[in-house]
Amino acid sequence: FDASKIDLSNANGTLGPLTASADGKTWTATFTPSANINDASNTIGVNMSGVRDLAGNSATGTIASANYTVDTRAADTTPPVIHTAVVTGNQLVLTYTEEGSLDAANTAAASAFAVSSAGNAAISVNSVAVSGKTVTLTLSRAVTSAETTVTVSYTKPASGNNVIQDAA
Known part of the structure; x- marks a missing residue:
């Protein structure tokens, strides 16, 4: 598994380097949202080809996350x-x-x-x-x-x- 398996085409952001857990089952990365975005229909996908379960079965297709919101508009914290x-x-x-x-x-x-x-x-x-x-x-x-x-x-x-x- 590597970063080429991750689909960020509808993510409104980028991922930092992937890090695997000691057992290789859990992968993490830091998501950095794009600037000046207000979008509630973002997803991150994972291309499952080549990913295998414990029994050695291969997965297929792409699995997408649930929608999440990215709002990076500048916050106006000054009262009128x-x-x-x-x-x-x-x-x-x-x-x-x-x-x-x-x-x-x-x-x-x-x-x-x-x-x-x-x-x-x-x-x-x-x-x-x-x-x-x-x-x-x-x-x-x-x-x-x-x-x-x-x-x-x-x-x-x-x-x-x-x-x-x-x-x-």
């Missing part, structure tokens, strides 16, 4: 950061510094945001809309020009996937 915040009437638009877009499908609930202005009571957030790199909060009332400071805070929910996050 607010770049600008602009209030116009009852809209507070938060623009984030992100490489990609934010996740519009799993966004935070309005209750995750707290908005207030200097000297005034809290302003309720009625809705949240995410598009590209912006989050638009629709407030319960318009912010006036006399309200020179508006504060917004966000509390990540204790559970679930409905948070401000990257789309990928």
Whole structure:
């Protein structure tokens, strides 16, 4: 048995040198996935011709592994950061510094945001809309020009996937 018996045509990676166990029954190698892959239908095959069992019987054909996933895309471990915040009437638009877009499908609930202005009571957030790199909060009332400071805070929910996050 040698590396020429291994079919990596659907593997999305390479194998390092094969190493046999002392009894020659178990072979191991290190699999290194290809870069920038996101594929859940990978297999590694073994050409069984010439492989014999303990009774000396020859096998035939190729045996393939079960499908496995390779995902080597660069991980974005940096949380979204607010770049600008602009209030116009009852809209507070938060623009984030992100490489990609934010996740519009799993966004935070309005209750995750707290908005207030200097000297005034809290302003309720009625809705949240995410598009590209912006989050638009629709407030319960318009912010006036006399309200020179508006504060917004966000509390990540204790559970679930409905948070401000990257789309990928």
